[in-house]
Amino acid sequence: MAAGAPRIFVSHLSGVAVFDPAGDQVGRVRDLVVMLRMGQRPPRLLGLVVELATRRRIFLPMTRVTAIQSGQVITTGVLNVRRFEQRPTERLVFGELLDRRVTLTETGEDVTVLDLSVHQLPARREWEIDRVFVRKGRKGSAFRRAKGEALTVEWTAVTGFSLEEQGQGAENLLATFEQLRAADLANVLHHLSSKRRAEVAAALDDDRLADVLEELPEDDQIEILGKLKEERAADVLEAMDPDDAADLLGELPTDEQERLLSLMQPGDAADMRRLMSYEERTAGGLMTTEPIVLRPDASVADALARVRNPDLSPALAAQVYVCRPPDDTPTGKYLGTVHFQRLLREPPPSLVSSILDSDLQPLDPEADLPAIAGFFATYDMVAAPVVDEAGALLGAVTVDDVLDHMLPEDWRETEFHLDEEVAPDGS
Structure with missing residues (x-):
């Protein structure tokens, strides 16, 4: 961002893509790191917390940001990929400054921080927070949005950012x-x-x-x-x-x-x-008890209407299970499965009972994880029925549940452990 360019409100940087000079994306902005300063001096923007494709969060100093424009951040192309660790003197803008209650110094009125703006100082590669967008009135809640005048003031017009706040809220x-x-x-x-x-x-x-x-x-x-x-x-x-x-x-x-x-x-x-x-x-421990269950006299149109439910995961929406009443799990006798691709090829008035796939054996609720994974791999399945000894449908196991239990327990936090300073292309 060149000197004299308009200020940037931090909410516009959330999730913005970060690119190297060659145009390759290296990650996305997840937060901004600032350092509060003594007196009324505006906080210095130290850098950005960037989430890499590996889900590791790193620190990108503002000295390595060459431009912020057109909804993207451009870097010099060299990143230190050590995991970001917040220091005691640092504050996270999204995590700690938004939604907090501060005080207008002129009137003593408490206001809620909605947003902050940053700008680059002239002739320097240094950035500061210069203005605060606030709302007067009581703080909102999860069920009631706060009402009151919203205004933008200079950083020096408010006080209270350095205080520990107990009930900060999270609306913004x-x-x-x-x-x-x-x-x-x-x-x-x-x-x-x-x-x-x-x-x-x-x-x-x-x-x-x-x-x-x-x-x-x-x-x-x-x-x-x-x-x-x-x-x-x-x-x-x-x-x-x-x-x-x-x-x-x-x-x-x-x-x-x-x-x-x-x-x-x-x-x-x-x-x-x-x-x-x-x-x-x-299989019994992994299954969901809420698959799409239809009676034999249901039509293809009925089945497609159920598959279109936006609240269903793709794996659960991939097929319907046909059972005799009752159709809440555990159901009556399980008759077979119909994949949604088959539903798309059949006339809407056709009955689902006429297009059943009953060749594959359903899973036993006591089947262990290796057996379930082998079943999915052998038959290219994304979901499979679980049926008890009496032939009743108990639920369905989906491929995402299988993967969750086959991956290491800490897989959600797993990252590539690179600690040296490298370019995004690994050089």
């Missing part, structure tokens, strides 16, 4: 990351402080938090769930995929499990107990 941080996939937002939460992680989790709605929890490491899941009120924790567990919720419940003390199960809807609690009765690395 979430707005900054609202377009992230659940897995990417989970990665953001994982790198926040425990206090800030709890604040963000409290601000998420139940469905969004459920999706994010499913993508977090086990320790983070337990920590966040433990900081929710029990009634809300039960609601979030109900919103999670049953198999993921059962895995999380299984990590809790028995008395806590029972308290949460007692607060859940009876049907959801029954599913949880059934899943928890199986060994973790078996």
Whole structure:
């Protein structure tokens, strides 16, 4: 960014791609690192936290940023790929400065920080935060957006950024990351402080938090769930995929499990107990109890309507399972499976019972992980039915659940461990 260029509001840098001089993408901006200074001097912008394709977060000094323009950051092409570690004198803009309450020095009025702007100093490769976008009035909540006059003031017009804040909120941080996939937002939460992680989790709605929890490491899941009120924790567990919720419940003390199960809807609690009765690395322990189940007299049009449900994962939407009533798991007699590609080739009025694939043997609930993985690999499956001795459909195992349990326990945090300074191309 050349001297004299317009200021940049930090919310516009969230998720922005970072490129080397050759035009190759090296990562995305996940936060900004600033250093607060004594007196009324504006904070110095030290650099950017950049997430590489390996999900490792590194520090990119502003001295190595040659341009910020057209929704992208250009670097000199040389990166230090050591893992970013925040120093005591540093503050993260997204993680610590947004949403906090500060005070207008002129009036003494408390305001909430919505955004910050940065600019490059003339004739120097140094950047500062120069202005603060704030909102007057009370702080908003997860269910009520704050109302009040919004205004932009000079950094020197506010005070309170250096103070520790107990109830910071997360409305504007979430707005900054609202377009992230659940897995990417989970990665953001994982790198926040425990206090800030709890604040963000409290601000998420139940469905969004459920999706994010499913993508977090086990320790983070337990920590966040433990900081929710029990009634809300039960609601979030109900919103999670049953198999993921059962895995999380299984990590809790028995008395806590029972308290949460007692607060859940009876049907959801029954599913949880059934899943928890199986060994973790078996088909029964891995399956979800909510596959698409249809009766034999359902039409192809009915099946396609169910497959279109946007809340279904791609693996669960890949096929439907045809069973005699009842059609809630555990169902009546399992008859067979119809893949969605077959559904697309058939006339909408056709009955699903006329196009069943009943050749493949379903999985036994006691089948172990190697047997399940072999089944998926042999038949190129993305999901498979789990059927009990009486022929009733219990649920379905999806390929993502198999991979989750075959990868190392810390796979969500696995990175390439490179510590030397290299160019993005590895030279």
